[in-house]
Amino acid sequence: MGVMRMGYAHVRVTDLTEAKNHYASTMGLYETHTDVSPDGARRVFYKGWDEWDHHSVVLEEGGVGVVKYGWKVEKSEDIDIIEKKAAGFGVTVERMSKGENPEIGDGIRFMTPSEHVFEVYHEATAIGTEVGTHNPEAFPRHLVGVGAPALDHSLVTAEDVQGMEDFLREVFDFYPTEKAMTSLDDDGECVGTWMTSNNQIHQFAVIGGPQGKLHHFAFRLGDWHEVGRAADLMTMDDVPIDVGPTRHGITRGQTVYFFDPSGNRNEVFSGGYLAFPDRPVNIWTVDQLGKGIFYHARELNERFTTVLT
Amino acid sequence: MPTLTIHPTGEVIYLETGETVLSGLYKAGYSYTVGCKRGGCGICKVDCHGGTFSYERPIASTVISDEERVDGTCLSCRAVPDTDITIELRGDNVRLVNPFLRQINEKARLRAEAAIATHTCRQGPPSAGTSEE
Numbered sequence: 231m232g233v234m235r236m237g238y239a240h241v242r243v244t245d246l247t248e249a250k251n252h253y254a255s256t257m258g259l260y261e262t263h264t265d266v267s268p269d270g271a272r273r274v275f276y277k278g279w280d281e282w283d284h285h286s287v288v289l290e291e292g293g294v295g296v297v298k299y300g301w302k303v304e305k306s307e308d309i310d311i312i313e314k315k316a317a318g319f320g321v322t323v324e325r326m327s328k329g330e331n332p333e334i335g336d337g338i339r340f341m342t343p344s345e346h347v348f349e350v351y352h353e354a355t356a357i358g359t360e361v362g363t364h365n366p367e368a369f370p371r372h373l374v375g376v377g378a379p380a381l382d383h384s385l386v387t388a389e390d391v392q393g394m395e396d397f398l399r400e401v402f403d404f405y406p407t408e409k410a411m412t413s414l415d416d417d418g419e420c421v422g423t424w425m426t427s428n429n430q431i432h433q434f435a436v437i438g439g440p441q442g443k444l445h446h447f448a449f450r451l452g453d454w455h456e457v458g459r460a461a462d463l464m465t466m467d468d469v470p471i472d473v474g475p476t477r478h479g480i481t482r483g484q485t486v487y488f489f490d491p492s493g494n495r496n497e498v499f500s501g502g503y504l505a506f507p508d509r510p511v512n513i514w515t516v517d518q519l520g521k522g523i524f525y526h527a528r529e530l531n532e533r534f535t536t537v538l539t
Numbered sequence: 540m541p542t543l544t545i546h547p548t549g550e551v552i553y554l555e556t557g558e559t560v561l562s563g564l565y566k567a568g569y570s571y572t573v574g575c576k577r578g579g580c581g582i583c584k585v586d587c588h589g590g591t592f593s594y595e596r597p598i599a600s601t602v603i604s605d606e607e608r609v610d611g612t613c614l615s616c617r618a619v620p621d622t623d624i625t626i627e628l629r630g631d632n633v634r635l636v637n638p639f640l641r642q643i644n645e646k647a648r649l650r651a652e653a654a655i656a657t658h659t660c661r662q663g664p665p666s667a668g669t670s671e672e
């Protein structure tokens with residue numbers, strides 16, 4: 231089936247100590263590894279309690295924004311197939327070898343047309359979920375803070391949104407579940423696309439904006455109640471909340487947007503309907519985009535389009 | 540007790556020691572363009588026309604360039620004044636959105652000024668110090 235999920239988001243933080251406090255104590259991720267990158271930057275690796283692979287979030291000290299995304303494929307042959315398709319699209323692909331990323335196997339690396347670095351891999355050291363596989367409990371007894379179970383998706387900006395959608399469709403076999411268009415006519419321009427490879431409502435989304443920027447990356451939660459509780463914890467920990475708790479019209483998911491201590495936007499996300507490739511794509515016109523993004527306020531705040539890292 | 544003067548309106552805002560420019564503005568009832576409040580997005584930049592400030596945390600070079608470090612650019616959510624400072628907002632002007640908070644801030648400023656005046660009186664003016672020698 232090719233790409234199964236976004237395996238990791240690797241981001242930059244200005245102050246590693248503060249960032250660790252946020253991702254470990256507020257978000258409740260589990261630290262699995264620390265090291266120093268070949269360039270001399272300190273790094274910390276995390277996973278959520280319901281994830282089995284070695285890590286899903288990497289923090290690297292120095293700067294802000296996203297370094298790269300890792301995509302895990304189902305079969306090792308998928309790497310070769312994606313390599314060919316990416317090269318066919320005109321993208322330069324390089325091989326990466328096992329260990330270039332701690333506990334991640336061989337794979338490929340390339341820069342997308344949106345100028346984000348993607349890595350595709352098949353092997354990651356499995357360390358198991360925090361509840362195990364033998365008669366597992368429903369959740370770990372001593373979760374910390376929000377206790378996010380897993381990384382969910384990310385939204386980035388790109389100058390050519392349609393071009394990026396074409397790229398993800400051809401190279402990753404992603405399909406859009408929802409789109410934002412300037413008009414419903416044939417000459418309408420795509421200004422946003424929400425894409426997936428399976429039943430997850432979105433794995434990667436792109437909106438119009440500068441190349442190579444991060445809008446947010448999101449953690450999965452169970453339901454409205456957990457989203458509300460996460461917002462309460464953000465207040466207790468003085469985490470700046472951007473928007474929410476509210477619902478997205480797009481995906482129907484429930485959400486809080488907030489910022490990590492370096493100003494990278496995070497999200498907690500729950501719900502969203504099941505995606506199918508044959509389901510008709512939802513289209514949002516720009517005049518209703520406020521409702522699409524923030525279903526209750528029905529207004530796009532200025533920050534939504536201007537605040538990026 | 541640094542104060543923050545907004546050019547060109549001349550409004551003077553009282554800051555607690557260690558308080559950032561942005562936090563001072565908001566606490567005094569003013570609103571201004573703000574994003575992450577954590578130094579990452581660069582949307583809260585203002586221009587500093589007088590006085591000095593320091594950044595309380597490391598700032599990414601993608602947010603404040605080397606040039607901006609010396610041309611008076613002030614990332615207001617991370618800048619803590621070292622002295623009284625004067626700033627000018629970029630784009631639109633500051634908006635007073637909460638007169639109640641402004642009143643409270645004004646009273647805090649007057650109290651702080653009165654405290655300094657009393658303190659100075661007890662010590663006597665600098666020129667009167669000669670009698671102690």
Ligand code: FES
Pocket residue numbers: 493573574575576577578579580581582583584614615616617
């Ligand atoms: S609000 Fe984002 S840098 Fe100040």
Ligand SMILES: [Fe+2]
Pocket residue numbers: 383384385446448497499
């Ligand atoms: Fe999201």
